[in-house]
Amino acid sequence: MTSKKPIGRREFIIGASVLAAGGLAALAVQQPAIAFPTETCGVGGSGRRKILVAYGSQYGTTGDVADAIGRVFCGAGHRVDVAQVKADPDPAGYDAVVIGAPVHADAWLSEATTYVGDHHAALSRVPVAYFLTCMTLGLTQQPEDRARIAEVFTAVHAQVPDVQPVDAGLFAGALDFGRMSLANQLMYRAFAEDSTEGDHRDWSAIRSWAAALQPRLTSAGGETRTRS
Ligand SMILES: Cc1cc2nc3c(=O)[nH]c(=O)nc-3n(C[C@H](O)[C@H](O)[C@H](O)COP(=O)(O)O)c2cc1C
Secondary structure (H helix, E strand, O other): OOOOOOOOHHHHHHHHHHHHHHHHHHHHHOOOOOOOOOEEEOOOOOOOOEEEEEEOOOOOHHHHHHHHHHHHHHHOOOEEEEEEHHHOOOHHHOOEEEEEEEEEOOEEOHHHHHHHHHOHHHHOOOOEEEEEEEOHHHHOOOHHHHHHHHHHHHHHHHHOOOOOOOEEEEEEOEEOHHHOOHHHHHHHHHHOOOOOOEEOOOHHHHHHHHHHHHHHHHOOOOOOOOOO
16 A cells, blocks of 8 residues: 655645746636627618628727727618627628728737738728727827828738728727726737726717728628628
8 A cells, every 4th residue: 555645845836836926827818708799770661771780809899999980870771790800700791881990009909900911802992991999099199190000901901902992981099997907908908008908989970980991891782782
């Protein structure tokens, strides 16, 4: 019969430290739950269009912007689906498509550019609009800063030139450290030029943009092309 060797004080401290470090590491990468809106609204029908609002988002706040845009289109009587680009909704079934995502490191979130590239053939056949959210425009609205942010879409156009958006909305975004894992929060604070958090989304500007955009997305061709 073998008897278990009692754990010494040293082994106990090492073991406890390993467990504590593992626990802290798990806590640091733990991502708080985030809601990403996925909505369908409007009924479609005669004279109505079917519009897709597809968005990329890491922390969900751009999803809320996509949702607000979709609701404006529904209010105008159209049938609208709001979906994440990650879900890869097929744009071929829509009369118009709006695609939005936040700016990360001076570029549109890559999943949005990938989506546009993957579906460029279908997207080049219907009216399309882009939008972005970013913290820069929450902190400054100087024309030179807007121009610098607009460069994000110059890069998208260079990658997918056959998709030509009828408009591109530039919106102040939001950053909520409470939605980030501790590790991402520390990384963001260490590397971002201006690491302040805050919600700068201007809902009135977002809805006005959507309202002005809606006829440009839906009047092309004149005929009803709704597929419900
Ligand atoms: C990793 C990371 C990088 C970012 N880079 C930029 C940037 O280069 N320029 C900027 O203006 N905002 C930047 N932001 C701010 C986001 O664009 C902004 O907070 C956005 O609204 C977040 O959208 P989401 O909640 O849908 O992920 C960055 C945010 C994160 C988390």
